[in-house]
Amino acid sequence: xxxxxxxxxxxxxxxxxxxxxxxxxxxxxxxxxxxxxxxxxxxxxxxxxxxxxxxxxxxxxxxxxxxxxxxxxxxxxxxxxxxxxxxxxxxxxxxxxxxxxxxxxxxxxxxxxxxxxxxxxxxxxxxxxxxxxxxxxxxxxxxxxxxxxxxxxxxxxxxxxxxxxxxxxxxxxxxxxxxxxxxxxxxxxxxxxxxxxxxxxxxxxxxxxxxxxxxxxxxxxxxxxxxxxxxxxxxxxxxxxxxxxxxxxxxxxxxxxxxxxxxxxxxxxxxxxxxxxxxxxxxxxxxxxxxxxxxxxxxxxxxxxxxxxxxxxxxxxxxxxxxxxxxxxxxxxxxxxxxxxxxxxxxxxxxxxxxxxxxxxxxxxxxxxxxxxxxxxxxxxxxxxxxxxxxxxxxxxxxxxxxxxxxxxxxxxxxxxxxxxxxxxxxxxxxxxxxxxxxxxxxxxxxxxxxxxxxxxxxx
Numbered sequence: 001x002x003x004x005x006x007x008x009x010x011x012x013x014x015x016x017x018x019x020x021x022x023x024x025x026x027x028x029x030x031x032x033x034x035x036x037x038x039x040x041x042x043x044x045x046x047x048x049x050x051x052x053x054x055x056x057x058x059x060x061x062x063x064x065x066x067x068x069x070x071x072x073x074x075x076x077x078x079x080x081x082x083x084x085x086x087x088x089x090x091x092x093x094x095x096x097x098x099x100x101x102x103x104x105x106x107x108x109x110x111x112x113x114x115x116x117x118x119x120x121x122x123x124x125x126x127x128x129x130x131x132x133x134x135x136x137x138x139x140x141x142x143x144x145x146x147x148x149x150x151x152x153x154x155x156x157x158x159x160x161x162x163x164x165x166x167x168x169x170x171x172x173x174x175x176x177x178x179x180x181x182x183x184x185x186x187x188x189x190x191x192x193x194x195x196x197x198x199x200x201x202x203x204x205x206x207x208x209x210x211x212x213x214x215x216x217x218x219x220x221x222x223x224x225x226x227x228x229x230x231x232x233x234x235x236x237x238x239x240x241x242x243x244x245x246x247x248x249x250x251x252x253x254x255x256x257x258x259x260x261x262x263x264x265x266x267x268x269x270x271x272x273x274x275x276x277x278x279x280x281x282x283x284x285x286x287x288x289x290x291x292x293x294x295x296x297x298x299x300x301x302x303x304x305x306x307x308x309x310x311x312x313x314x315x316x317x318x319x320x321x322x323x324x325x326x327x328x329x330x331x332x333x334x335x336x337x338x339x340x341x342x343x344x345x346x347x348x349x350x351x352x353x354x355x356x357x358x359x360x361x362x363x364x365x366x367x368x369x370x371x372x373x374x375x376x377x378x379x380x381x382x383x384x385x386x387x388x389x390x391x392x393x394x395x396x397x398x399x400x401x402x403x404x405x406x407x408x409x410x411x412x413x414x415x416x417x418x419x420x421x422x423x424x425x426x427x428x429x430x431x432x433x434x435x436x437x438x439x440x441x442x443x444x445x446x447x448x449x450x451x452x453x454x455x456x457x458x459x460x
Contacts, residue, residue, distance in 0.1 A: 018171035026181040030259035033204035034276040044301035052113040053100040057180040060191035072145035092117035105310035113308040115166035123162035153195040185254030208347035213333035231389035243438025289455035345369035353449035390416040
């Protein structure tokens, strides 16, 4: 027997002992709530299967959509295998993952999250056949359009276990699987809960006005660094996300996103909110409470921010800090006094529900903040002004002009300049519709906010 054969036999032996039934931890996020940071803390836990950063987000909805576009006669194991390996290509392709900081891991920021592609593929194939056999499913040669959806979680588990195995982890210890929920639609989360009997949702939350400011600043920075196509309206996007639980800049997200409210599909007592500020200020105490709620044993690795077991330094373009730092959430919002006052009272129900100190409810002041928001523009609305977006609107209307026609481009710019007052007034109206919708949405009495992590008294 050759060395390669011996290694393959040892590998298969290890994979054959891996558990295949897991408690799922679904990490949900409210804006810049730190769900990826939570992923990085759980990453090194020896009992948890993880993938790097947001990899795997909306796997189930992607599965349903892509298969829905396939011709039934073309669906077989080979086609599905290709689809899955392409979806999870980040685990072996070093060209992917820079925007998540996954090519700048380790102490020297020169390591990667990827594993060997051939070893990963072999492990995936072995696990797929093992799971199919143990679950009594038709053999891979019999996979077809009639039964393809029976294999979606087989594929997901095979990817998770194969990746952990290729990282050198003891897969026999794994009891939990960390899934990137991140505002996934019901098409995604419904399938997740259907295929896993125990799913626990951890909603990472952050004080709403600081959250609003953080997202708005980042969207403006991104528009300067790497302009979106089509151009987005940052103020409209952030008002929707923070107050109305929608993400118009990301239409694949659910409506609503269930960032602050429990998924209807979640089992009672299986959803909890964890404040990012509390996590940075009291990491050990907060994570101990989270472990207790999850039924997960404590591990010192929870105090390390890693992916693939290597130190993670946050995403490029963000503050390059690894691990806990109160500075990540203590920066004061860069807002004018009037804008700050209005946003604080619009956010009052969220602040009180999440037990942020120093906040209270006042129906009179909340209504005055709403009225002031309807009558007086925010400084942020002028800050987010984008002539490029108005040119894009004109381009869509000027459909007979080729995109690369310089004469047509000049006409579009002239038309955009002439139409700017009308288009900006339209933006102001659209913003106020979102503000009213958010005002009503967070003051509903029939749907409670996600309960806070039970951690005892812990001052902020």
